[in-house]
Amino acid sequence: DIQMTQSPSSLSASVGDRVTITCRASQGIGNSLAWHQQRPGEVPQLLIYAASTLQSGVPSRFSGSGSGTDFTLTISSLQPEDVATYYCQKYDAAPLTFGGGTKVEI
Amino acid sequence: QLQLQQSGPGLVKPSQTLSLTCAISGDSVSGNVASWNWIRQSPSRGLEWLGRTYYRSKWSNDYSVSVKSRITVNPDTSKNQFSLQLRSVTPEDTAVYYCARATRGLIDYWGQGTLVTVSS
Numbered sequence: 001d002i003q004m005t006q007s008p009s010s011l012s013a014s015v016g017d018r019v020t021i022t023c024r025a026s027q028g029i030g031n032s033l034a035w036h037q038q039r040p041g042e043v044p045q046l047l048i049y050a051a052s053t054l055q056s057g058v059p060s061r062f063s064g065s066g067s068g069t070d071f072t073l074t075i076s077s078l079q080p081e082d083v084a085t086y087y088c089q090k091y092d093a094a095p096l097t098f099g100g101g102t103k104v105e106i
Numbered sequence: 107q108l109q110l111q112q113s114g115p116g117l118v119k120p121s122q123t124l125s126l127t128c129a130i131s132g133d134s135v136s137g138n139v140a141s142w143n144w145i146r147q148s149p150s151r152g153l154e155w156l157g158r159t160y161y162r163s164k165w166s167n168d169y170s171v172s173v174k175s176r177i178t179v180n181p182d183t184s185k186n187q188f189s190l191q192l193r194s195v196t197p198e199d200t201a202v203y204y205c206a207r208a209t210r211g212l213i214d215y216w217g218q219g220t221l222v223t224v225s226s
Binding site: 001032034036043044045046049055087089091092093094095096097098100101 | 204218
């Protein structure tokens with residue numbers, strides 16, 4: 001099975017900072033990569049799909065890039081409401097594997 | 107608007123079977139586009155996809171290798187819902203369990219989650 005590895009596992013940044021999270025697949029998955037945001041105490045929510053397409057309603061400060069094995073989630077200007085854990089997920093085929101998560105704090 | 111309503115016990119004894127149900131409104135379990143998934147989350151395992159059921163002219167299932175010998179995901183077309191059965195549970199199966207819809211594999215909607223504790 002393809003493994004998904006995220007880095008870093010946690011980070012702390014200031015409001016307004018640019019934040020970058022990476023996700024690496026152990027084999028190529030094309031652009032079948034999603035990012036989910038899970039705020040503390042909440043259910044995960046889809047943020048980005050097809051590696052770079054923002055889900056409806058997601059602020060434009062979020063962006064995604066990459067294809068094949070290497071992917072990036074960027075928050076251009078970190079806001080207090082962005083405090084959450086972010087998970088990548090591959091969806092090219094079963095199993096629908098998640099990365100280990102990146103906890104973002106301020 | 108899609109709604110996924112989970113139900114089932116929050117406490118299961120070791121060696122018994124964990125059973126959860128996810129009732130769907132706003133979509134059909136028999137649709138030809140979506141799949142219906144179970145995912146769990148624990149501090150030790152993070153988010154772990156467990157399995158899915160879907161209809162493409164016939165019913166099919168996919169399961170995670172980690173639970174394949176113990177899991178069954180079944181649709182119930184009469185009630186427009188699907189279920190999870192996980193047999194022979196141990197304390198390591200303690201987690202928050204989510205049902206979720208996936209469209210072409212992309213998980214686009216999550217249920218509210220159910221904390222299931224395995225303890226005697």
